[in-house]
Amino acid sequence: MKKVWMAISVALMGMLLAACGSADNLNDSGKSSNSTKTELTGQTDSGYYQGVIKNGHYQTSKSRGVSVSQVSNQLNIKSFENGLLNISKKEFSTNKYVFQEGQYLSTGTVENWLDRKSKSNPTGLNPTKTKKSGTYVPNYLSQISEQDFMTANGQKISLSGVTIGLAINSVDYYTKKTDGPTLEANISDAQVKKQGKAIANRVLKRLRAKKSLKNVPIVIALYKQASDDSLVGGNFFAYSVNDSGKTKVSNWTNVNEKNYVFPIQSGKSAPNKNDEDAFDNFKSQVQNFFPNLSGVTAQAQYSGNTLNGMNVSITTQFYSQTEIISFTQYLQQAAQKYLPGNAPIDITVQSTDGIQSFLSRKTGEKNFTSHIFNSY
Amino acid sequence: MKKVWMAISVALMGMLLAACGSADNLNDSGKSSNSTKTELTGQTDSGYYQGVIKNGHYQTSKSRGVSVSQVSNQLNIKSFENGLLNISKKEFSTNKYVFQEGQYLSTGTVENWLDRKSKSNPTGLNPTKTKKSGTYVPNYLSQISEQDFMTANGQKISLSGVTIGLAINSVDYYTKKTDGPTLEANISDAQVKKQGKAIANRVLKRLRAKKSLKNVPIVIALYKQASDDSLVGGNFFAYSVNDSGKTKVSNWTNVNEKNYVFPIQSGKSAPNKNDEDAFDNFKSQVQNFFPNLSGVTAQAQYSGNTLNGMNVSITTQFYSQTEIISFTQYLQQAAQKYLPGNAPIDITVQSTDGIQSFLSRKTGEKNFTSHIFNSY
Known part of the structure; x- marks a missing residue:
């Protein structure tokens, strides 16, 4: 067990901000912040990443709580996050990189992306509800998770990689009318793969449009979500490592994991x-x-x-x-x-x-x- | 951490009894049993005793479950049992002795002893309910726990010591009539000590009347039970080590523990x-x-x-x-x-x-x- 307690003081004059969750942006875009004190959580086990603490508060995700409020089988959340960390570790080693909760996708963005595409929600990554024929079209995308990986550079830490997890439904639960019975739309493995990969390409392109994410490696991993009655979570089935600047996934690595x-x-x-x-x-x-x-x-x-x-x-x-x-x-x-x-x-x-x-x-x-x- | 896996086969022809909880008596009185296979649980930590397994089943206490059914603040149960083990360890070291759940006091005996003394229950260790004046007399004794300590002797294990814990109420909860409000009778520390020590002497005498317990050291420990609204259990305040044959406590050792x-x-x-x-x-x-x-x-x-x-x-x-x-x-x-x-x-x-x-x-x-x- 390796113990590291790295305390990085971005500014000696760091003031303790009273407002909770008011973590400043990291200095990855070259700007310098004079009032942010960055510390790390320490590491209890070499298998875990250290996490980022800003001004004494844990730097929580910008889309904190979206999954908890939207996914009904909590096992899918834990399994998704743990599995995503394992994929991240293949690319970003725990002794070189520091973990930061996702800071580039906000709650609003993630909620819009998870929703269906419509006139009022043009960025929705799920298809519109019904075809012209009246057939129900399931929601494919269920969860989006962003993990940021930072490296220390002198007194600063800066973004050096991002992992995005996309959880795809294997069953979409829906009702035809309010208070109607819950119906199940089963999604075949072939569709899970196809839809997942298509969504991944759209997400990658959108991320590259953000200045801070243009030139970092972005890992995208695809997860097949388990049904609501499952006693285990779902499983990752593919991931891609996309080098700086790449806007299209050129290569998928299969993951053959099952619970x-x-x-x-x-x-x-x-x-x-x-x-x-x-x-x-x-x-x-x-x-x-x-x-x-x-x-x-x-x-x-x-x-x-x-x-x-x-x-x-x-x-x-x-x-x-x-x-x-x-x-x-x-x-x-x-x-x-x-x-x-x-x-x-x-x-x-x-x-x-x-x-x-x-x-x-x-x-x-x-x-x-x-x-x-x-x-x- | 010391690991010992002592498997003592009392008889090579040991048959697996199908009936659960049908643990035979130990051979401490010189009788030999040809059909009992005795094993030990193993030891995960030198601070714990190994426990006795008979024919593949854990040998449960003869008064199993009495405390769980009678004591309302569960913290008093855990704290009582853990504290009692700590006192036992002073006298019976974990590397020399093996722990056996109490086999000499049955559920019926313990229930009678915990009850009030009356014509129908002459062995009750709690006083009759009211004095002639009509004043309520509280129940003092709340829990009795028996722990047996065995030593291995060739192919046999035999009883080498007993610890008895007596839990004394600091508050007795009662109602004047069925469905009436719960009233509290507070018991002073002086009374807790006095009553506890008096009960201990009566218990010791009764135990010595049992043939198997005549000639083993008997430790008796006194515990002051916490009130029902307490967020910690009570505490032991005294114990006595009574050598083989002694029927009266000659000396109390004070315990100055508090939660x-x-x-x-x-x-x-x-x-x-x-x-x-x-x-x-x-x-x-x-x-x-x-x-x-x-x-x-x-x-x-x-x-x-x-x-x-x-x-x-x-x-x-x-x-x-x-x-x-x-x-x-x-x-x-x-x-x-x-x-x-x-x-x-x-x-x-x-x-x-x-x-x-x-x-x-x-x-x-x-x-x-x-x-x-x-x-x-």
């Missing part, structure tokens, strides 16, 4: 039967431990047939703190013995009172560490 | 003003980080003027996973800088969706480790 819920539903299968069996064995061992049955489920992510990681969730009723301690210690052995090796695994243990303990094994580690939550 | 909630309410004070200031500084730094205000509180435990540990709870609204990552990394720095050193500290970060991340610094460690919960 699964364990235990696998009957009739379906995981990419790796061994992992499926391993999880089932673990589950039955754990459920045998207490007289009261524990709920044991997991989210698993695969790249092709390779397990990227697993989040196991165990819910059970505890009658004492000593039961929680014994159960957690038992889990550490059982997880080690039964769960797939070589992939990072998190296990959270919950009761109706919330989280009680958790165990974790990181990439490359052999043993699980555990933590039992205490109360005085 | 506090930070920020300290106006008019009250913490045992150490520096800690109070440290927490207040940390709180205002953290609340300055986001435009939306975070709730920052803590439980703190003191032995005299020395901080034993702190559980900080931060609740805030997040708009993205990147905000959670940046906030957690920032907290690691801020906690290190502002919070009191030398004591173990846990910090949990919650949103309305539950826990998002947590940070922890153990006894003797200099730095906080952190974990950010992920989702696929």
